[in-house]
Amino acid sequence: MSESKKFTRINESFICENCKKDVLMSPGGKCRNHCTHCLYSLHIDINPGDRLSNCGGMLKPDFIEVKSNKNIIHHRCLKCDEIRPNKCAEDDDFGTILKIMQSSKLK
Numbered sequence: 001m002s003e004s005k006k007f008t009r010i011n012e013s014f015i016c017e018n019c020k021k022d023v024l025m026s027p028g029g030k031c032r033n034h035c036t037h038c039l040y041s042l043h044i045d046i047n048p049g050d051r052l053s054n055c056g057g058m059l060k061p062d063f064i065e066v067k068s069n070k071n072i073i074h075h076r077c078l079k080c081d082e083i084r085p086n087k088c089a090e091d092d093d094f095g096t097i098l099k100i101m102q103s104s105k106l107k
């Protein structure tokens with residue numbers, strides 16, 4: 001039974017598969033869908049929070065778009081190449097956000 005649990009509980013702390021750091025639960029009970037340190041995510045949703053995708057690939061933060069004062073991370077799946085926009089969380093590492101913004105400008 002423990003295996004199905006991890007697909008239904010969507011707001012819990014986890015270890016990031018990319019940087020191996022602890023990602024803490026989101027304050028305010030919001031759905032945590034990416035690492036707050038390196039901003040990597042996992043391709044496990046079809047729609048945000050549903051955990052219905054069978055892909056399971058790593059989602060790399062490809063570039064960041066600023067839309068009406070909100071940062072939108074565009075994640076690219078390293079397995080199926082799908083691009084998924086994702087809102088930044090308030091506690092995302094700002095240094096990482098800046099780094100991704102810089103590197104996407106250089107492309």
Ligand SMILES: [Zn+2]
Nearest residue numbers: 016019035038
């Ligand atoms: Zn990470």
Ligand SMILES: [Zn+2]
Nearest residue numbers: 043055077080
């Ligand atoms: Zn994928």
